[in-house]
Amino acid sequence: MRAAEERFEAVHDAAPLEMLAALFDARGWPCERGADEISGEIQGSWTKYQIKGIWRAEDRVLQILCLPDIRIAAEKRGPANELVARVNEQCWLGHFEIWSSGSVLLYRNGTMLSDDGMLSLGQAQSLVEIAVDECDRFYPAFQFVLWGDRTPADALDAAMVDAAGEA
Template sequence: MMPRERDFTANDDAAPVDMLVALFEARGWECEITAEDEMVGEVQGSWAKYQLRAIWRSADNVLQFLCLPDIRVTAEKKQRAFELLSLVNEQMWLGHFDIWSNGDMLLYRHGALLGDDGMLSITQAQSLVENAIDECDRFYPAFQFVLWGDKSPRDALDAAMVDALGEA
């Protein structure tokens, strides 16, 4: 694969994967291009290290952005986890949480529809990354409370939201 130009200024737009890689490199975060239109990286959040993944679909001009907080949902906790997902997703404006059927992993997913040119600005890239990390940090405790603390989904969300309000 040929090296890509990643020396962008604040006013430049670029192909989505290139812009995200440039952002990760500028922040000193680990990342790699895993396919022509896909990248993966890692970022330390408040509660855990998150895997961030971006997949560009040029046919639709959609960038799918995923954040995986390395939380697996066991079969016996799945019903409560889905109930919590429903409550959590009601709180969100952008993106949503889901349980990936392949491996039962919790993930945050956001699909960004880019313009006709299919380019991503540095501001958009920063927003995608920061929103994913913020949402994972905000709701990580709720998932922990349900999966390991045996709280009810409502109690877990209430406790997590109180903690989040206390940190602000």
Template sequence: MNTERDVMEEADDAAPVEMLAQLFEAHGWPCEQVSEEEISGEIQGSWTSYQLRCVWRAEDRVLQILCLPEIRVPDAKRRHAQELLTLINEQVWLGHFEMWSNGGVLLYRHGLMLGDEGMLSIAMASQAIESAVAECDRFYPAFQFVLWGDKRPREALEAALVDAAGEA
């Protein structure tokens, strides 16, 4: 099994899906290359496992990263979930959270513009994936508080951020 250091020594930059496949392999994360433009995998976070989908749009030279916690919002909770998403997105520097209208699936989405060559470095790939998982972990408790703890969105966000700040 390759380590991240081995991957770094093998190639400085590579096509995005190829580099992500190498990164997943180096970490032992299960993944599937869906096509030349898409890779899908699973990563264990602090609270749950996340489905990760990365889609390469060569014509735009943009790599879209989708990180999906196993959360579906029931119709009765959609208004509160949308309010929470608005509050959370005010706290996020890169990417954003959204809820798909079809099925109420929550996700984190971030797009990386890769420049004229459209190449991805191992450092950039690692940082993007780690950031996506970290953001999902950071706000996962807030979603739980709203969806299953019946807290109001602002109260849920405050409680989640206090809990996260208190963890070691």
């Protein structure tokens, strides 16, 4: 086992950004750290995703953002918004949205931590895995709408059938 992985496995609870930094380091994912956020890149099944962890200490809330580097052209904004609504009906945790500035698609999940504001190893792994898994699960649907000119309903149906066939 690599030294970074051994150190990571030895950590039980830590401040949220420290735990995410340890996770990124252990997995060999490049990342940058700021005062209240960490940002890195992870290879998913379809593309590379930018992952951001943003910590709001005053609220004890950790937001995980996953950006699949998809920008929504103005003429596709209507169908993309409809697809986001349909996709969000399928999400148990977190949601997708299109940022108004830059028309960027992203997945967002906010987690309120306990009074001590600590993040466990299991939580860190799960939050990042869920974000990447959800982006991977719906990435084809967005491709079908944005580049394949399918309707949002058809795109989601096709993406869900394809995902079911991969299991």
